[in-house]
Amino acid sequence: MALRIGCGSGGAPDRVAPAEDLARDGALDYLCFESLAERTLAQGHVARRAGSAGYSGKLDARLRAVLPHCVRNGTRVLTNMGAADPLGAGEATARLAAELGLSLKIAVIEGDDVLGLITPDTRLEETGGTVESFGRTPVAANAYIGHEAMVEALAGGADVVIAGRVSDSSLFLAPIAHELKIAPDDWDMLARGALVGHLLECSTQITGGYFADPGYKDVPGLDNLGYPLAEVDPDGSAVITKLAGTGGCVTPLTVKEQLLYEVHDPAAYLTPDVSANFTTVRIAEEGPDRIRVSAATGAARPDRLKALVAFDGGYLAEGEIGYAGPGALDRARLAAEVVRKRMTLRNGFNGELRFDLIGATSLHATAGRASESEDIRLRGALRSMDRRWADMLLEEIESLWMGGPAGGGGFRGRVTPSVITQPTFVNRADVRCSVRWIDA
Known part of the structure; x- marks a missing residue:
């Protein structure tokens, strides 16, 4: 039976209602909320410096809407809404669970905070200079971490996994790697999981939202746009689809646009988990709003992790x-x-x-x-x-x-x-x- 993974958000501004639809009606095994970008992580650090919570401001609204359905349906939740304060997000989730009368096992992923690794000689990739030459004080640094710690949390029975700057696709790869027992060096299978994650991570970009361009690329029912889900088979191939009755569309074109989104080199898409080759991917239409993706291949993951240094x-x-x-x-x-x-x-x-x-x-x-x-x-x-x-x-x-x-x-x-x-x-x-x- 295929593993069913839904996307509850593709960024901080995303709507809550379509995620609740998925949690209630999607028969999901996992629901993943991707909520971070450079801007939103920076906002989290600003908030923490001002004495406020450094996690996503929509954490409560999103989880309040979906957790009762998830508990009832046996759906597990993963998210990077921890942003600059994963522990604070975990504690807030525990308080919410108590308020709702839910019994949850909550795991927080720590370790993406790498400020201690940043020195005056650390090279900044965009400027070509160093931290010292940048002339401002570093106040935080976060590495883009991969799926491994989340797999450990799932293996430990976590109902909710909350992380900070975990890579977008890794959120979705983690449950795939856990359920399919993917070895840490099975690069082809990791690439297939990363492909699914990359296609789902931006939510409605693949169901027609950002795709829509009236008169050129018309999308039906944009006011009732549904969030995507993937049905993942044991070989790592997957069908990308959405809930019946929701607006939008999943077509070869929406999938191809998202496949190439933010991918500088389709033959070597570097993630913390694998160097994925998307040039081998096959895309096939299996029915209305049902697109099968398969045949991604992979090579060894990079020895270094990207990190963001936040300066005052x-x-x-x-x-x-x-x-x-x-x-x-x-x-x-x-x-x-x-x-x-x-x-x-x-x-x-x-x-x-x-x-x-x-x-x-x-x-x-x-x-x-x-x-x-x-x-x-x-x-x-x-x-x-x-x-x-x-x-x-x-x-x-x-x-x-x-x-x-x-x-x-x-x-x-x-x-x-x-x-x-x-x-x-x-x-x-x-x-x-x-x-x-x-x-x-």
Whole structure:
């Protein structure tokens, strides 16, 4: 009988209701919630530094919706919603289980925190420089860990497994490796499990959500879009499908788009678990919304793990004001120049200022494009270690309401603490992951 694995989320903003549908009606063995990106992990570190919880803010809502169904149906849950605080997420899950009257065995995966491995000489891959030359203080570092510790947790009987920066596909590979008894060096089988994980990890991207483009790629029932599930056979091949009656579609095209999503080299897709070769993959349509994927192959996993180093980013200020009607673009440009001169020439700010003309150049600013729109939103932003510069930018933008140019209005702004993330690599042998059990 095929192993049934569902995707409950493909990112922090995903909706909760389709996950509840899967938990209730999907006859699942496992339900996996992928919830992390560089941005959301950074937000977790910001929250922890401010004294708040560093795990996903949707942890309670997601688990509250699905756990009663999962307990009733024998479905086990895995997630990386632990983000920057897996232990805190595990303890919060235990409290929720007690509130709901559920008896759960909860496992927390620890070890992705690798700040202790980061030195001033650690090389940053994007800048080509070192941590020391980056000129900011490292406040956290997390390695992208693989499936092994989660398999250990499942073998120990965990009903819920909560991790931090576990790799996206590894969340789904773990139950496959556990149930199919895949050896740690069976690269072809690990690649097939990683393929299933890669296809499911972005939720509705494979059921038509991000695929949809009206008039070019039409998708039915987008308002009732279903989340995907996989039926995994003992040979590692799988059928990708969704619940009957839900919107969206699973087709060869949606599968192919997701297959190549964020894959720089399809012949060597590097994960913490395996170097997967997706050029050998076979895709076959077995019926409406049922696509079989098979024949992925693999090679030995990398000796190093990717890690994200989070640096103190100081304060991020963002302020906006709108201009409408004839000449709106020119007035918004003038407003940006006024604020720039006041900040630099009058007040002495010598850092980087950014201005976007939303409605004209917000997504194509570097291309120098501009349209004569009559509806422009000016956005100004800066980052500074000194809070006074952040506050000053917002004051200057808000003052445009009365101080001209004409027609400005609808100001809003905020100042938030921030972190800046940079990728690096750490030796796999130096990363020690473990399972911690939480009483519930």
